[in-house]
Amino acid sequence: DGGITQSPKYLFRKEGQNVTLSCEQNLNHDAMYWYRQDPGQGLRLIYYSQIVNDFQKGDIAEGYSVSREKKESFPLTVTSAQKNPTAFYLCASSPSRGGGYTFGSGTRLTVV
Amino acid sequence: AQSVTQLGSHVSVSEGALVLLRCNYSSSVPPYLFWYVQYPNQGLQLLLKYTTGATLVKGINGFEAEFKKSETSFHLTKPSAHMSDAAEYFCAVRGRSNDYKLSFGAGTTVTVRA
Numbered sequence: 001d002g003g004i005t006q007s008p009k010y011l012f013r014k015e016g017q018n019v020t021l022s023c024e025q026n027l028n029h030d031a032m033y034w035y036r037q038d039p040g041q042g043l044r045l046i047y048y049s050q051i052v053n054d055f056q057k058g059d060i061a062e063g064y065s066v067s068r069e070k071k072e073s074f075p076l077t078v079t080s081a082q083k084n085p086t087a088f089y090l091c092a093s094s095p096s097r098g099g100g101y102t103f104g105s106g107t108r109l110t111v112v
Numbered sequence: 113a114q115s116v117t118q119l120g121s122h123v124s125v126s127e128g129a130l131v132l133l134r135c136n137y138s139s140s141v142p143p144y145l146f147w148y149v150q151y152p153n154q155g156l157q158l159l160l161k162y163t164t165g166a167t168l169v170k171g172i173n174g175f176e177a178e179f180k181k182s183e184t185s186f187h188l189t190k191p192s193a194h195m196s197d198a199a200e201y202f203c204a205v206r207g208r209s210n211d212y213k214l215s216f217g218a219g220t221t222v223t224v225r226a
Contacts, residue, residue, distance in 0.1 A: 090155055
């Protein structure tokens with residue numbers, strides 16, 4: 001079955017450490033997205049990519065980086081510059097205009 | 113830019129009662145509209161969407177929503193709540209341009225009383 005796979009499901013980061021969250025899709029979708037979810041704040045867009053080798057900053061890109069070297073993959077790196085990284089991270093993908101998003105099951109990142 | 117406002121961050125209903133979740137959008141032209149559901153520690157699942165055509169949209173799990181241009185609304189309803197409907201619900205909007213981004217509301221948490 002087609003879908004989006006996020007890994008790991010739980011991730012722990014030490015202070016000053018960079019960590020990378022994986023997102024892979026086999027839906028042949030053009031666009032991919034990363035959202036951060038905090039209690040009571042809904043979903044906030046971190047980065048998105050509408051085509052391979054191109055991506056744009058969302059509303060809260062500071063302290064994060066991404067790459068889009070393959071259509072299927074859109075990894076997110078949470079850098080040490082992100083001062084408050086503890087959150088639930090959701091990856092999504094969508095086809096061309098008119099389609100909704102398909103979401104992964106999320107990665108919960110905790111700073112220890 | 114498009115945006116949505118969900119009225120009420122928490123809604124409590126009795127099992128078997130009507131579920132009504134309110135969503136209003138702001139957009140210069142009729143946008144694409146979506147409702148998603150999220151269960152604890154999971155991703156979001158699409159309930160239904162409005163793109164064009166019939167303004168009453170039926171989705172999964174017995175939910176439906178009506179697009180009302182005059183009221184800039186897209187409220188979600190279910191005639192009879194079930195315990196399994198307890199979750200968080202998000203309304204989302206995107207424009208009809210080549211920008212694929214969705215803008216999400218803050219979410220409404222639904223609890224169902226036995």
